[in-house]
Amino acid sequence: MxxxxxxxxxxxxxxxxxxxxxxxxxxxxxxxxxxxxxxxxxxxxxxxKTGSLDGKLIEIGANWIHGPSQENPVFRLASHYQLLDKESMSEENQSVDIGGLPPLFSTWLSSSGEKLDADLMAPAVEVFMTLLRKSQEFYNTSKAPMSTVGEFLKMEALHISNKEWKDDKTKKLRQALFSTLLKLECGISGTHTMDDVDLATFGMYKSLPGLDCTFPGGYEGLINQMMKELPKDIVxxxxxxxxxxxxxxxxxxxxxxxxxxxxxxxxxxxxxxxxxxxxxxxxxxxxxxxxxxxxxxxxxxxxxxxxxxxFGTNNKIFLEFEKPFWDEDCEVMFLVWEDEYDLQNPVSDMKTAWIRKMSCFTVLKPTERYGHLICGWIAGHESEYMETLPEEDILHTVTQLLHRFTGDSTIVVKKLVRSRWFHDPYTCGSYSxxxxxxxxxxxxxxxxxxxxxxxxxxxxxxxxxxxxxxxxxxxxxxxxxxxxxxxxxxxxxxxxxxxxxxxxxx
Ligand SMILES: Cc1cc2nc3c(=O)[nH]c(=O)nc-3n(C[C@H](O)[C@H](O)[C@H](O)COP(=O)(O)OP(=O)(O)OC[C@H]3O[C@@H](n4cnc5c(N)ncnc54)[C@H](O)[C@@H]3O)c2cc1C
The missing domain is CATH 3.50.50.60 (FAD/NAD(P)-binding domain)
Known part of the structure; x- marks a missing residue:
């Protein structure tokens, strides 16, 4: 031939x-x-995949350019097509090196309806972030002390907290906060539990400099621009x-x-x-x-x-409100279940407790563009179970959750949209x-x-x-x-x- x-x-x-x-x-x-x-x-x-909720653009799939700086080809393309705002394009934004974890104005809400003191929570956040960085350092060293990131984080976090924090109530609260951060990490890694993520290779993932940014006109704008450069009937x-x-x-x-x-x-x-x-x-x-x-x-x-x-599942649940129940500068609301201080798998009965796996709500900014919209993040098998539920059930459960964690039973969710990546027949989950x-x-x-x-x-x-x-x-x-x-x-x-x-x- x-x-x-x-x-x-x-x-x-x-x-x-x-x-x-x-x-x-x-x-x-x-x-x-x-x-x-x-x-x-x-x-x-x-x-x-960019969708909409009441005329506002929401990202059903990818949200951010992770590490928007010159080494990132998505950033270069998005800049070329002029799809980013001035702040994201700035030299300052590109040079921020935060190791993949954006510093956000966080509120910590507890399962007894209290707003936890940020200063009280700060040492636990610091310990968790330090351990997370440490767990990336075993790559290429053959020194990983155990096989998974989850085992390492839990063992070290409990060890440090038992050693450092003497007041039992504070210690338990901070340990419960570790549980929340582990759930968040499950979402970032796209896994059911960090006990499934390999410790020796965790550092193989490389973060690029730049403060994560979004597309004001939707991520799909990038796809549309790229498609315009291809012959019309190619697909x-x-x-x-x-x-x-x-x-x-x-x-x-x-x-x-x-x-x-x-x-x-x-x-x-x-x-x-x-x-x-x-x-x-x-x-x-x-x-x-x-x-x-x-x-x-x-x-x-x-x-x-x-x-x-x-290859695991991470889903989003978008919620719209008539008026905000969060502080003006709040960017993320973490949910701390006070009884989760032992860092065991938090969900035993899926039907009644799937919602416990939701780690936090991010607030969509700026308000002029999004109105009063927040996005809940949920990973793992609980997320896959959530996909099977009718929207009314999710609305009911999420409303109860908000009432419980804010102590405000007047909060009403106006609209809800959720992603369903596990049941998408051509994706079967979120990412690897x-x-x-x-x-x-x-x-x-x-x-x-x-x-x-x-x-x-x-x-x-x-x-x-x-x-x-x-x-x-x-x-x-x-x-x-x-x-x-x-x-x-x-x-x-x-x-x-x-x-x-x-x-x-x-
Ligand atoms: C909820 C969520 C949030 C995310 N957030 C971010 C983020 O903030 N930043 C980031 O960088 N990444 C993020 N990601 C990951 C990012 O979206 C993906 O890594 C990336 O889009 C994958 O592109 P791809 O071309 O590899 O695969 P895909 O985009 O999945 O494309 C594969 C295509 O193959 C098609 N296909 C499948 N089976 C068949 C078949 N049998 N025949 C023909 N076609 C088929 C599918 O329909 C699909 O169109 C997120 C993903 C999810 C799900």
């Missing part, structure tokens, strides 16, 4: 999230003429891919006939032939469908890494994490193209991108974008096209 010159190679990208769009943009900019994106749903953006929507048949035999029927090693088969029976397929399907979907998604099936080591790596006993090697395995090198077959038939395939920026938008570019680069260098830009024949 004649090998197609790069620009003529047929490339099918599966998934129209930012990694797929990024890969397409790069290939097309470098002259590839046969690029197609096949998307299961009716929209572009995947986990970047085939509403076509869930059922199976990628690779290593197919060639059928050379005439000298003009094009034959291709890969055939992508959709649920509706349609097929698309390709020289290369870039899979950007989320890890959650791959975990569920790996046995039918590829034919021949995935090599064992790739399959094991897919099974071992973590490095689970217990996993390492960077598992991410390398996931990203490794097929067929494996050394086999006598057409190279680079199936390539893998998407947030879960980035070793230091997994779980983020910038990580996802970089993986799309990485796989496009892989094809460009395969065809020796990396150095030049071919636009003449487009």
């Amino acid at each position: 004649a090998v197609p010159a790069g620009v003529d190679a047929r490339v099918v990208i599966i998934g129209c999230g930012i990694s797929g769009i990024g890969a397409a943009q790069k290939l097309i900019n470098r002259g590839f003429r046969n690029v197609r994106i096949i998307e299961a749903t009716s929209r572009s953006g995947g986990r970047i 085939l929507y509403n076509k869930p891919v059922k199976c990628i048949h690779w290593n197919s035999f060639y059928r050379q029927t005439s000298s003009k006939a094009r034959t291709h090693p890969v055939t992508v088969e959709c649920n509706n029976g349609e097929t698309f032939e390709a020289d290369h397929v870039i899979v950007t399907i989320p890890l959650g979907y791959m975990k569920k469908h790996h046995n039918t998604l590829l034919d021949p099936p995935l090599p064992q080591h790739k399959l094991h890494s897919i099974q071992r790596l973590g 994490y490095v689970a217990k006993d996993c390492s960077g090697r598992d991410i390398d395995n996931l990203a490794e193209p097929l067929p494996l090198t050394g086999l006598n077959a057409e190279p680079l038939q199936v390539l893998f991108a998407g947030e879960a395939t980035h070793k230091s920026f997994f779980s983020t938008v910038h990580g996802a974008l970089l993986t799309g570019w990485r796989e496009a680069d892989r094809l460009l260098s395969h065809y020796n096209l990396s150095a030049r830009t071919i636009t003449a024949n487009l």
Whole structure:
């Protein structure tokens, strides 16, 4: 078979999230003429999804640019398209180095309806943040004292509090606050419990400088701008891919006939032939469908890494009010359950206690843009259970929670919108994490193209991108974008096209 010159190679990208769009943009900019994106749903953006509540924009998926500074490609793109406000673009904002944890004006609310004294809580926050930083220092050292971040944080936090804090009431309150911060960390890591997150590799995730910022016009504005630069009909929507048949035999029927090693088969029976397929399907979907998604099936080591790596759920519950019940400068309200001082798994009975897993509410700012809107964060199996409940039930439970923690039973929630990432059939969760006993090697395995090198077959038939395939920026938008570019680069260098830009024949 004649090998197609790069620009003529047929490339099918599966998934129209930012990694797929990024890969397409790069290939097309470098002259590839046969690029197609096949998307299961009716929209572009995947986990970047801007919705609305009473006419106000809300982010159902990704919220922030984490580390908005020059090294972050999402920041560079957003700046290029002029999608950010002045403050986010400022040198000052870009140079803030907070190690991934934005300093917020916090209010601490207790389960007995009291506002806890911030000065009383500060030592516990300080201890927790120090331990969190410490848990990142074991990466590349072989010195991790135990296997998971959860075990380490809990053991050290209890040890320090028993040693340092003599007043029993204060100690228990601060320990209960550790429980809240552990729940918050579950959301950040996208896991059910920090006991599932590997300690030795926790520091593999890299934070970039810059104070996290949002898109005033919605994150999807970025997707819209990127899509404008792609050919109009490049995406085939509403076509869930059922199976990628690779290593197919060639059928050379005439000298003009094009034959291709890969055939992508959709649920509706349609097929698309390709020289290369870039899979950007989320890890959650791959975990569920790996046995039918590829034919021949995935090599064992790739399959094991897919099974071992973590992919958990983090959801948001947006609540709108006629008037605020929080202080004007408050940016986040943490919920401290006073009986959780022993740091055991807080939820025993899912039906009655799922709401305990909600760590905090962030206040959407500025008020002129959002009115009186807050966002509750809930991760793990409780979050997945929440997705199954009717909205009225959630509204009722959340209202009771607010009454209890504020001591104000007159609070009325006007409207509610929640995300449901676990039950989204094409995502099956929120984002990836490095689970217990996993390492960077598992991410390398996931990203490794097929067929494996050394086999006598057409190279680079199936390539893998998407947030879960980035070793230091997994779980983020910038990580996802970089993986799309990485796989496009892989094809460009395969065809020796990396150095030049071919636009003449487009
Ligand atoms: C609640 C939440 C909050 C987040 N917050 C942030 C944040 O603040 N900052 C940040 O940087 N990141 C955040 N993230 C993570 C970020 O959104 C993702 O890492 C990123 O958008 C992933 O992009 P992707 O292209 O890898 O995958 P996706 O965006 O998931 O794209 C994959 C696409 O593949 C499609 N697909 C799946 N299966 C098939 C199939 N069989 N056939 C065809 N198409 C298929 C899907 O429909 C989807 O469109 C958040 C995510 C969630 C869920």
